[in-house]
Amino acid sequence: MEQSGIKEILNALELHSQQIDKKLNQHFEKTDKRFEGLENKFDGLDKKVDGLENKFKGLDEKVEGLDKKMDKRFDRLEKKFDGLEVGLRETQETVDFLSSKYVQHEKKLRNI
Template structure:
């Protein structure tokens, strides 16, 4: 429910009376003075509150400025630390690259050693192969000698057997012919 303009004016006109009617112990003039004193005190208190709020706002601004400075300082410190970490990572990267190069050189050296060892082993195996070839030739010569010896023994046995059979036949013929 909204109040009409007439109602608002009526309330304004009679508000003072109604308030004084409520205060039976005090006459309206005293009450009015008391109200004025209260209003003065309220205004003074409001002024004091405004001053306090302004001081608080100024202090808050100072504190916010200090916090902003701290954040800026922290940001600068963090940036410096991150730059230091970046530099450390760069040095670590350089060390890893150097280590990689050293390892590559070492592996190359090991590869060369293995190649050299392989060449040496190949030469030794070739020398051993040559020795085995010489030994094979000796064994072949020995085989030829044994074959020749076997052939000679075979002839000797054949001749010995033939001679024995011939002598046996002559002995048998001589015993038969001998009366």
Template structure:
């Protein structure tokens, strides 16, 4: 009797072990699918990030070009303003000289 009971217990343990193995296989397959899906999504995100990096590099280059143009334009305006100031200074000194001559002439005529 004991031998048949032991055989039944061993058989029950074997069936239970097979059942657990099947569940583990199902869980393994499910986990592998999820990992594959996540890897696919990661690859997609990496591609999008690469695309964004490319766009940012392009924008950076465009901005550098525009800032260079703006810098040249401001330098040109600065030169124009300097030349204008020099002209104003020259004309102011000439005006003062002519005013002085006129005062001298007026004073000579008054005497």
């Protein structure tokens, strides 16, 4: 009887072990599927990130081109303003000269 009792316990343990194995396998399968789903999502995100990086590279090139154009335009404007400044200075000198001559002529007219 002891033998049969031990056999029954062993059989019960074997059945329980099989049930635990089944449940563990089910959990592992679910976990594997979830990881596969996450891997697919990450792959999709990687592709999106790569696409964004490419867009940013294109934008960087455009910004660099615009920056160069703006630098050229600012250089041209700076030259124009320098020319205007020289012209204004010369005009001011001419006005000063003419003003002094006017004052001299006024003095001569008063003396006459």
